[in-house]
Amino acid sequence: MTRRACWRAVAVGLAMLMVQGCATTQHENGRGFALPASASFPSEATLVSANPSASPSADEWVEEAGARRAEVEWALGQMWAVASGEGQVGSVLEFTFWAERGALTLLSVRRRAVGGEVGQPTKAEAFTGGLRELLFTLAETRTGALGFTLHREQSRWRVDYEALPMDAPPETRKLPARRTGYSSRALSAVQAMAKQVVRLLQVPAGASARMRVELSLEDDRLTGWEMGPYHAAGGGTVRPADARVAEALTLTLLPFMRGLGPRTVRLELSGMHGGTSTTSHWRVERAETLRPEPVDEAVEDVLREYRLLHAQIFHHYREEMVDSVKLAGAFTLEQVALCVIGGLVGKGLHVAFEAVAPSVMRVATRGGAAGMRWLRTQLVRAGRADQELLRRLFVKVETEGFECLSAAERNELTQLLRRMEQSLTVKLDRDAKNALRAKAKADFYGAFHPELERVLRDVEGKQYDVHHLVPLEYAHLFPQLDINAAANLKALGKPVHGSINKIWNAFRKEAGDTASPEQVRQMVDITQRHFGRWFNKLYEPSQSDALLERVTAAALEDVSALVVR
Structure with missing residues (x-):
């Protein structure tokens, strides 16, 4: 696909196809994009020092170079998809990304100001050319939140950027991906949501209105949404929203699908009606992933490890297309225990199983690292059949979501947890003792x-x-x-x-x-x-x-x- 075709796809809302295969070309900054005069780039020595948190090996870092470039092209595409619709001089857009090991996760988009007169057209090639170099340098050398502020000038966009003080949000990805598009399932779900929202948007004649929409996401899936408060200035005959807002909603939300775990994304919309138009005009003023309430300190370390494991699982499943059955076969008992605790607490599923296995849920999900090790020990005594069952079920939960478990699989999980609960007060049999002795010796000399x-x-x-x-x-x-x-x-x-x-x-x-x-x-x-x-x-x-x-x-x-x- 040519670059021009890519950007045309953006313009019509086919964002999932737009950046794969787009090449880097020379450009003339003044025609469409300008870096601030104070912009400087890190030295080559700084470039070599990659993300310390992920600590990839030298070979891994080289192998991921193509994926890091794809991440940059994806981020450029998301910014241009919004900026291309802003023609008024003086408009200001803000984008916040989290960069880690070259992976870029969109955290928020905000329209800070709306301009006045319409400026000269800008081209995608000119817009992305200058920003590409800056973004790639930052993605290669930084770990943390990056803020980009885009200012619409008469014939170009000017950008300011800064490193923002922020702890790593739980939804951030840890590995860069070559696949920059979106699944057909994700696109269909977002488009269906956008159409339903548009039907609810309306503005009193000659007045303005505001609306909030909150969407529930898990990994790359839209799992639900609900309308928030609606405020209108005036009370005349209402005017429905024009159809263009559905495209704006779709283009705004799709980038947030490239996150991990359960989360809530809030959209703030503003609408206006003027003149004799039969419809009102709406725009997305702000979109951001909400920060969750702090979790119990006792389980924070376990959840941090779990998120790293989940990021690897999801990367292998989505990016490398590794079958979930193969992933399950490679799981250690430690990873199974981590997925169970992280999955139950991180997704809030432990509440559903407390009546079935109160002791298991209490110790495993509230005991932090000790709870994880306790659960691993219970898995050792559970026997190979139940271990394999839990591996299979939780890899499916990690890759496709809990809602994808069939009724039979949910029943299997319920019965397994019930067996674990009942076994806690039953004497160990010979096989369980032998398995625990072997594990104890391996752990004593290998881990402790x-x-x-x-x-x-x-x-x-x-x-x-x-x-x-x-x-x-x-x-x-x-x-x-x-x-x-x-x-x-x-x-x-x-x-x-x-x-x-x-x-x-x-x-x-x-x-x-x-x-x-x-x-x-x-x-x-x-x-x-x-x-x-x-x-x-x-x-x-x-x-x-x-x-x-x-x-x-x-x-x-x-x-x-x-x-x-």
């Missing part, structure tokens, strides 16, 4: 204490055992405890582990199946008090054998006293 991986080994070179302070057989007495948490895992030399097992066997012999949570806690205290000196430390037989024998005898006396009490 990698520095001990080569240190804590016996004379044969075998790694020390990993002991659960609260034994697996009593996990059902502590349903909110992550039995595989770092604090509950200790590495022990075999002699020490054998002695600890001896005192627990003595306790089991006397307490049987009637052990209470308090008794188990006291047993843990006995274990730590007598054997803590050897936790996560190398055991030297020549120095410790005699001491271990005395300590074991003392511990057994404490166990006898505990059982008697």
